[in-house]
Amino acid sequence: MSKSYRDGLPISPEKFVDQLMRLKRGSISRRDFLGLTGLGVATAVMARELGIMPTPAFAAESLGDRMSIATWPNYHDPATFENFKAETGVAVEVNVFGSNEEMLAKLQAGGSGWSLFVPTNYTISTYKKLGIIEPLDMAKLGNFDGTKEDARFTAEGTIDGTIYAVPKNWGTTGFAVNTKKLTKPMSSWKEFWDTAMTEADGRTMVHDYQLTTIGNALKYYGYSFNSLKQDELAKAEELLLKVKPHLFAVSSDYQPGMRAGDAWMTMCWTNDGAQLHRDIPEIAYVLGKEGGEIWTDFYAIPKDAPNKPAGYALLNYLMNPKVAVKEHLANGAPSTDARVNALLPKEVLDNPILYPAADLLKPLEFGAAATLTDPGRAELMARFKAA
């Protein structure tokens, strides 16, 4: 084998920076190891002193070159993962889900392959009970600052004083309306369901998600969003079955239909509502005055995560307010972190989709843990879809 003419020459500036960056993210190939150990130690010390390295953990563990995250549709700034890859060399594979039940099912089956995922507030106690998620090692999350978090939204991530999940953002569940097609102003879930059977016949979408679809049907009658009462659920089922033939689709990925103009009205989360309204101003976001859901999405790490170092590294990266602010601008959901709010432009903080008036927020309920595993609700949803 012939040797390259470059062998034996002094190291070039580019190559030095290359190797420095590789060491910085802790990935040393075996071949490089012997030749570079001295350099590596020196750099690690230097970097820590100079504050280049975000956490000491990076130097100790190899991050590998790939990881996967389970999250929601239209939920991240794609540039976030590109930048993370540029900084650490770890490529992030994004798995998109439509409901917390689906995420739970994947984790229960084992071998989900995720090193980070985005569960909603009401699921975390169940995950803890089932032993599916691990208590977070806060030493690896230097960018997280619990004192700057709004406890109203973040309490469910902490169980018995142990932090199992840190917040991504909060939001509400309302509905989006194409006001060019449906000109009558709406302000309640009663109007949503009634319009679905009349003016919006064949143009309405509901989530493929029992929590919100059943919950908002319960709101038609003014019952609790989280109700498990037999007679109340029966009324909700009756309404859903009546609406079913008039629907455009049962799907949690409703942006394509709304953007293409096939659907005129859909159940909608804050972030999607903000994205749709930003791009298509005639799409309005409405909170039912009867109430409905308020939520916080968290980040958690599965016990069987195949690449925990990368999971922690990405989580810590996402907790950096400078990164988080870009996420919020792209995603559209409000932040729980005061440091992020301070960086957000005024028009975002004044956006009523993101930060609704207090009287609209007041009747909203956080999802209840029991709804996640209740077989009655699951079966109701299945009967609705099968009808």
Add this chain to the structure above:
Amino acid sequence: MRGSLFRKNFLTALLLAPATLWLVVFLVLPFVAIAIFSVGERAPEGGYQAALTLAQYANLPARATAFWNTMVLAPVGALACLIVAYPVAYYLALRAPQRWRLILLALIVIPFWTSLLMRTYAWMYILGGRGIPALLAYVGIEDLRLINTPGAVLLGIVYGYLPLMILPIYVSLERLDRRLLEASADLGATPLSTFLGVTLRLSLPGVMTGFSLVMILLLGEYLIPTLLGGGKVFFIGNALVDLFLQSRNWPFGSAIAITLVAVSVVVLIVANRISTRLSGARRVDLI
């Protein structure tokens, strides 16, 4: 003598071992696991909990609509494929110029190299508001909705499964003895009666193979109804996805899966019988 017989049996067993292992690992074991699940119970938080009960099977009527929809979708979808596929296969086998035949066959097979999911997504955009309806809006046809309709589902199914129908029919037509067609004409048969009495009849094994192949796959279909039908109509495939991924009722899902396998086997046997009878004495191997 005994020794050589033993050796012969041993050799046979040895040669069959890889195939047997394959069958056991990929067919028997999963089936046994599903069968065990199906007599269990749903754990309180979802999943499976050991038990010995037939409650899941007794609960099958709760998915009667899904079974009924599937029992309609599978034959109707297969029939729609057949109607489109037969003329294509006929042209390919008996009419297309020899030098074009291979290219045309390749054109039919090549789309199969891309995932069905991707191709179905493409149809979502073609049929969606920014696709054909946007074009029609130019000529004044406003607010036409094509996506999430039964027609869209049928279109998706015909598109997705067509090659599986064309190829077996093509093969049976290609093998057709041309002299029989000449003989039929010589004996005074009209082109139509030659087609019905000779061509169609002799291609029936291919038709039945294609039909049962498409139908069995359609019994488990869930992707196309979800993407092109808007998830409004529930098939057994959708019921299974839901039971495993949303309600997390594995035992019930397993009972439905076992029932689905039983139905598929019955379909195969019936198709085999019909095919054998229609084509005279010729037996057709479907699997």
